[in-house]
Amino acid sequence: MDFSEIKGVILDMDGVLWRGDYPLLDLPDFFSRLKSLGLQVVLATNNSTRSVPQYLEKLNGFEVVLGPENIVTSSMAAASYLSQKYPSGAPVYVIGEIGLKDTLREWGFYYSEAEKDVVAVVAGLDRNLNYHILTRGVQLIYHGAEFIGTNPDRTFPSPSGLTPGTGALLAFIQAATGRDPIVMGKPEPYLFQLSLQRMGLPSSQVLVVGDRLDTDILGAQRIGCKSVLVLSGVTTPQEIAVPNPAQPHSIVPDFILNNVEELPGLISNADEI
Amino acid sequence: MDFSEIKGVILDMDGVLWRGDYPLLDLPDFFSRLKSLGLQVVLATNNSTRSVPQYLEKLNGFEVVLGPENIVTSSMAAASYLSQKYPSGAPVYVIGEIGLKDTLREWGFYYSEAEKDVVAVVAGLDRNLNYHILTRGVQLIYHGAEFIGTNPDRTFPSPSGLTPGTGALLAFIQAATGRDPIVMGKPEPYLFQLSLQRMGLPSSQVLVVGDRLDTDILGAQRIGCKSVLVLSGVTTPQEIAVPNPAQPHSIVPDFILNNVEELPGLISNADEI
Incomplete structure (x- = not known):
């Protein structure tokens, strides 16, 4: 080659x-x-849970200095995908952690739970997940919101053992809505x-x-x-x-x-x- | 006929x-x-969430008097299934509401989270569900516990609209473990x-x-x-x-x-x- x-x-x-x-x-x-x-x-x-500053900090800990231009996350891919449809931002319902929530906000997408507003449900790993959070996402997709998943990973390793990943959360929503997500990650x-x-x-x-x-x-x-x-x-x-x-x-x-x-x-x- | x-x-x-x-x-x-x-x-x-006394009370409200012998729930089917393998009861991990928890306890199955003990993860609708509860179930199945689901229903109607059912919760665990549940319900x-x-x-x-x-x-x-x-x-x-x-x-x-x-x-x- x-x-x-x-x-x-x-x-x-x-x-x-x-x-x-x-x-x-x-x-x-x-x-x-x-x-x-x-x-x-x-x-x-x-990984959609960490923000770019968190990655840069981790790299700094290894004495590697890179800039935000060197990091691309599945949260950013979701924000980029959405901004092609809604260049000036739009209300979205987010299931996820700080990396996803901050990224979407930076790209002009703001949080809403209102059926008449929400254009998309964006779902990533959320370790504070509960039944109420999932139910609202399911109902919004039922009412016509687009269903976006940050990544398909069904598990990930953690100090306490193998742990459910975004893919498991997407399977829950898929089962309840009958709809397949558009997945951003590899x-x-x-x-x-x-x-x-x-x-x-x-x-x-x-x-x-x-x-x-x-x-x-x-x-x-x-x-x-x-x-x-x-x-x-x-x-x-x-x-x-x-x-x-x-x-x-x-x-x-x-x-x-x-x-x-x-x-x-x-x-x-x-x-x- | x-x-x-x-x-x-x-x-x-x-x-x-x-x-x-x-x-x-x-x-x-x-x-x-x-x-x-x-x-x-x-x-x-x-439905695994209600107990037999709750059903008898509902029937009473309609002026129908029946006995506990007239009610069979998916929680009871789970307890019966388990008692064929463990006639004197065993430790189980339960994801579910009062109908499931009470029924399993009545049949001699007691709650545990310990990997070395738990023989089965029994999962039914739990509107207090959270990520920690699901993760422990996933990890116990990974360590060899049997995976039992009360019923396959993916949604059910509720006053606030269509709501995720046991089937959605089972899909989450299925995705994270790669294992199919044995389902009790119709x-x-x-x-x-x-x-x-x-x-x-x-x-x-x-x-x-x-x-x-x-x-x-x-x-x-x-x-x-x-x-x-x-x-x-x-x-x-x-x-x-x-x-x-x-x-x-x-x-x-x-x-x-x-x-x-x-x-x-x-x-x-x-x-x-």
């Missing part, structure tokens, strides 16, 4: 850059090498499309790096980006070692690395060949 | 006997006519099996009466009971007027009545022919 085409990278965070609070590589060195290769960088996450295209737009690059000039076949790599294939699977997260070498004849259309990354720290080498060495 | 075979009737309540707080017929007269025909009666409901067989057992009658001697094709009538077919659809509830005459060629196996009741008050006449007239 001709890596001289590559002008930008979209990086997943958890399982690629860190696991929880532990960095998986020398992060300051990694980002300075990407910079010296002249690559644009976007960190793209399905493997759907919206999050990556916003990342490309942010860099001002076509998909042919961007590499997607992640640790999950069914979100990162599948999502990359869908928007036409080359993909790099790293084995530092949830995917084991065994899962990708042998093509599965029962799944002829299984998801295959363009490159596989043990750790994302090999990425600058891959790109610069290939340039020299 | 030879109605002299019929020794018992299983009646749905809402949409058959009453709608909310309004009786759909002269209830005291109806039950005395069933009694004079020598028929055993069970009122069977998918159209699954457990609720009706318990009703037959209560009467001590085989299915060939029992008529099932209800207002829903997809729960009451389908459930009756599955256990081998003849069925009567009444048009006083959710099913409209239009829905059953014309066989649907797109659904060759659509659900067809044995008899159709406008109102359940015609039932004693149907049974006694047929006897006389």
